[in-house]
Amino acid sequence: MSDSAPLVALTGIAKRYGGVQACRDIDLTVRPGEVHALLGENGAGKSTLMRILSGDVTDFVGEIEVAGQPRRFAGPADAQGAGIAMIHQELDLVPALSIAENVFLGRELRRVGRLDRRGMQQRTAAVLERIGVRLNPARPVEQLRTGEQQLVVIAKALSLDARVLIMDEPTSALSSSEVDRLFDVTRELRRDGVGVVYISHRMDEIARIADRATVLRNGETVGTFDPRTMSTAQVVEAMIGRPVQSVFTTSDVERGDELLRVEDLAVRHRRPRPGRRDPDGISLTVRAGEIVGLAGLLGAGRTELLETLYGVGSAGPTSGQVLLGGDPITPRSARYALRNGIAFVPEDRRVAGLVLFHSVLANTVIASLGSIGRLGLVSARRERRAAQDSAARLGIKTAAISDPVDTLSGGNQQKVVLGRVLRTQPRVLLLDEPTRGVDVGAKAEIYELLGELAGQGLGVLLASSELPELIGVCDRVVVLRAGRSVADFDTAQAREADVLAAAMGEQLTGATS
Amino acid sequence: MTATLTPTPQREGARRRSPLAWLARFQSVLGLVVVFVGAIVFSPTPDGEIIFLSGENLTNIVRAVSEIGIIAVGMTLVILVGGIDLSVGSVLSLAAVGSAVLLVDNQLPLAAAMALVLLVGLVFGALQGAASTLLGIQAFIVTLAGLSIARGLARLWSGGQAVPIAYGSGPGEAPIAFSLLGERTFNGIVPIPALIFVAVAGGAIAFLRISAFSRHVYAIGGNEKAARLSGVPVTRVKITVFAVCGLLAALAGIVHAGQLNQGGPNDAIGYELDVIAAVVIGGTALSGGRGTVIGTVAGALLLGVLNNILGLNSVDENVQLVIKGLVIVAAAAVARFAPRT
Amino acid sequence: MTATLTPTPQREGARRRSPLAWLARFQSVLGLVVVFVGAIVFSPTPDGEIIFLSGENLTNIVRAVSEIGIIAVGMTLVILVGGIDLSVGSVLSLAAVGSAVLLVDNQLPLAAAMALVLLVGLVFGALQGAASTLLGIQAFIVTLAGLSIARGLARLWSGGQAVPIAYGSGPGEAPIAFSLLGERTFNGIVPIPALIFVAVAGGAIAFLRISAFSRHVYAIGGNEKAARLSGVPVTRVKITVFAVCGLLAALAGIVHAGQLNQGGPNDAIGYELDVIAAVVIGGTALSGGRGTVIGTVAGALLLGVLNNILGLNSVDENVQLVIKGLVIVAAAAVARFAPRT
Amino acid sequence: SENRGGAAGGQQARADACKGPGEDYRIGMSQANLAEPYRVRMNEDIRTAAAKVPQFEVQFADAAQDNSQQVNDVQNLMTNQVDLLIISPNEAAPLTSEVAQAYNQGTPVIVLDRKVNGDAYSTFIGADNVEIGRKAGQHVAQTLLPQGGKVVEIRGLPGSTPAQERGDGFRQGIKGSKVQIVDSQAADWLRDKGREQMDAILKSQPQIDVLFSHNDPMAEGAYLAAEEAGRTQGIDFVGIDALPIPSGGIKAVEQGRLAASLAYPTGGEEAIEAAKKLLISCENVPKTQTLETELVTQRNASQVYSRENSPG
């Protein structure tokens, strides 16, 4: 750890949102050549603090010093000018613009006065190369998968050549190979004297990459420590304020009858969709009380499978069949799926999950209005009670359930989606990266909830990019590769390496260390 | 594993209900309040009486905005789902012509004629909604086409000339009951169109408060994809909303015919902008998912009060146009800078 | 964890440039192509000649849409950033009046008069942009107010009556150079307004292709927050775009005055809908961030061709309205179902 | 029949309205729209004439071509307790009951240009559109095309009464001659629409002898189209309105673009005359005053123009 003068120093930072004190009296320094982890529960104030440092939030109390000089940024561009760049938690990209245009947005390259497209694409390709991605920089961002978009956001931040790089949950949609690559790059940055602030809810990552860690709780600093000298359990206790023994709970539920059976499912689309991987021979079963994991590399087709089962995948001729409780079904729409007891938590909560400017209440009850009233009428009182119920059950942290969802921290937003889906009382629960951006404590709660639900006879199909999560939570893990199911492990025996090997297939032979 | 599912304490108590927060709930009517107060201040006062505040003048205002207001209720729904309906003025005119032709020329009984006219509006709206959602064409285009089509149909149906409505029971005369729409009632103070407007707006407000349908409307406008994934029947709701807007435009057309004693194929040209203005000034976002019918009512009344007070004062007509624009911006700015929670 | 892993191979190479994909690039002009072919088919053919295709008729069409087209270029930008400008018709009229008054009554030199008029449009647009972005009021309201204000100013400036323009060098006469706007050139085939339209559209297309500004415009409309976080000067870009739209409306007003030899304070009423229609038919999304100027040009021409062919066939005006609406929807549907990548 | 002031209870003539020269009077003027030059001029004529009567103050309202708005305007004026109402209605039926209500309350009402139904008003002052159309037709048939020829008609807004009447009158005027209407298109009273329609007409009509337009602006628009096509030589342009303003038909005739225009007088001055009688001098006014039209040609154009704009 370097003892040189800090690149930036924050002192006494405080920020209030209405009734919520997001940050109070926080001090933080970032030194050159260090990776400084910022830890804390959902809603602890991590993002807010970093948005202050990166010039996104400008009305706050406290001091920012950059290289010893007090600074007050007028906006993100100002902070970037001072060498501070931030990867935002939410993937803030412009959908219709290309990768290169997004990367260079706001600081376009010019040659003899005109936009230098070629130059921007070449330099974008180079940064993408650096993090191990080969994407055509001319492709519109809206055609990319969530994980790919996250990589583009990372590339964008890297291309700024900042002296302080803030990464707010950069890996939440990435699988292990991309994470490894990102860490390689991060170590390079560290070598070059860049100060990195790293926010993540994946505890194993902290131990691997961080030099120092600062823990926030309820907007206050709990302390700064060396993560290599502390166990994960200690870190988690610091974050949550009470000990958590194990994050994962495996249910010991008696497995019941077969609930969902997918037989050789394949979907062929009418129009070619570049970079898509449609189900192309998937077979699996989920029994009552069972939590089945879906593993696979980025783009293996997990999301497409779940969307197809929910009836919202893009239309196209299907072969194979899906059986629900023994009866063949053809999911055509979300309504159909819901009516048959199939519920779905989509991967990208902001795009597909939530009405961001609507209240927690409205977002919680929208899928289950039928159970709140009858004849198309709803009672505001029962609506309110239902939402409060969900909020309490999932521990959603919000000042009031009438607050808009976008004032919630990322993890709490995710819980709102989960709460809504659970209110539909499903038999089969399809989850696509349900713990993306959720803190350890809350994850544990969600897992426990899943276990509980499984105990009541629910079947769960869970896609996740976090292998430890899959192995820790699921009874079985089905591995997808290029749209096919290629392996089915019992997690009691399987190791991460086995799952990974199956996911990568023949590629593993080419991999070197 | 110890983690018990203890709920995080809800900090409900911490939220004080400040007077400011209370006021903010009425943000959408704040512009109206400001304009109303302004109107009192600038009202002519011959014999010391504030003319603007006279009962007769106030009911005049409500009557004057009632057609726009009735449609604006439907337009609010359309805009809430993220759509727009430019055809309302033409549909109004089509319905007015229809009322006149069916009552006078075709001698249909009142109920049948009204039902038929409302059905025309409903179907016209539903067709537009279907074209927009099923073919995936922007509502702006579809309803712009609808504007043209309905106007053409109104002119064809009427033969190009306004169809006058005479009352009586002879041939070529409409049932006298229809003339009630043009009358004042309740001691000559409250005009029937105003009552219809109030009923439509009140009904809509109540219905929106207690119906699942309205939750669907807001969700679709807020995030259509999320709504669909939540099992909201997006297409059906959208078509319904356009149908309701068409229906209300037709209802306004009936009122219009009753008010003016004729079905004019060239009436209500450009009303779509007035209607949308009422909705938007009332705080509904054109991007959908955000807004209230109460705001719309306030928006319609704001425009009515403004028109009225400018008319009462003998301001030069051209200067009026300038003042009107400035006041609208000012009222919107006031509402915008109202305190928020 | 052991494995350092090779990146997932991206199957970029697999993307073939299919003919369908190539065609899809022209989706925005597909509607125009269909209407154009339809017009050829339905063209009257006295003496076997297809009147619609005669050079003179085609240039007439371009001339007829040139004012709408010029403004539509600016409107495209405004809509791309997620805004809307309803004031364009009034600003056109204000500029037309201004041209006439400054040239004829005030006897200003041509260049000074034109510069002044364009400046008026620019400033008017900029003020609207500023009111909308800085006060945070929806552009619809601000520019609806602008519509009213500019119309009022146009009437006040002209004294309510059209100001005729006579040419010559005497007092009360405008420089003859101004009359060129009403002329044709290139062997009397190409009208000057059409040339101006083509120049404005071409310039805009080129500028959008090579400028960083255009990336900012698209970014703001596509995701304003992302744009702001990337350091795009959102407010400045938005105000600029409204200013450009006002400027182009004023340019169209100058053309208008030259075409009609007068500055009419009541001209161009309702043009805003035509202009927005051209933009939207050309494939630009009213929600912002998506669209092209080429599409807009195609949209404007589509409307022009449609008007022209209906006029050439002297279809009954009322039936025209109906046909026009149906064709617009059909054209939009065709473009919608074109293949996409 | 003659009339004096308003009628209480719709029957009895009442002299209350007339308070003599010692009082001040507020007159309300409800105009159908201010988009037509003719109506702007009407307001101006009223303003000018009223300025010469010290007792009069006029409050104007513009209904912007909307029947409903005009109903509101009348109500506003009545709320404002005007002593006399002048109205140029947008359409007859919608305003009939509003006008009747004012009249029956005892307020004298002068109806200008377009009629309302029934007879609940003090006086109607207006020109006869059919007559004007007929005169235009006669001028074409007798003076411009005595040997017959081809006429193209550009009509006003479809469905509007003046468009209907001027068209009908014109046909009566050319009846029996060899003049033939070969094409007829609507241009909604607008100059630029007139130009656009003429563009298309010139395509399909190889020979046009006379262009008859329902108003001067459309005729001027058509002239521009013909000028551009190089076909002004063979065509005589005939319009209606002959407004004595710089952009009006008289100037167009004087400058040779139009061959003729028929004056459609605004009646503004006459309305103030009638108001003086009804309010100040307590005289009777005729129930209907039909204003004479005047044929304006190159011969008399400049003289008519200066006469109409002479003070006094």
Ligand SMILES: Nc1ncnc2c1ncn2[C@@H]1O[C@H](COP(=O)(O)OP(=O)(O)OP(=O)(O)O)[C@@H](O)[C@H]1O
């Ligand atoms: N724009 C906003 N308006 C109102 N409240 C906000 C806003 N942004 C954040 N908050 C509140 O501030 C607190 C801190 O939020 P922040 O996003 O900083 O948390 P976080 O530590 O980043 O959480 P997560 O790990 O879930 O991302 C939360 O209680 C949140 O609800």
Ligand SMILES: Nc1ncnc2c1ncn2[C@@H]1O[C@H](COP(=O)(O)OP(=O)(O)OP(=O)(O)O)[C@@H](O)[C@H]1O
């Ligand atoms: N070319 C594309 N255009 C639009 N959306 C795409 C495209 N490719 C993928 N997506 C979307 O991205 C998501 C992920 O796609 P897919 O099922 O292929 O990957 P996956 O196996 O779930 O991998 P991961 O979730 O790790 O990205 C889906 O929501 C899919 O609809």
Ligand SMILES: [Mg+2]
């Ligand atoms: Mg965060």
Ligand SMILES: [Mg+2]
């Ligand atoms: Mg996925």
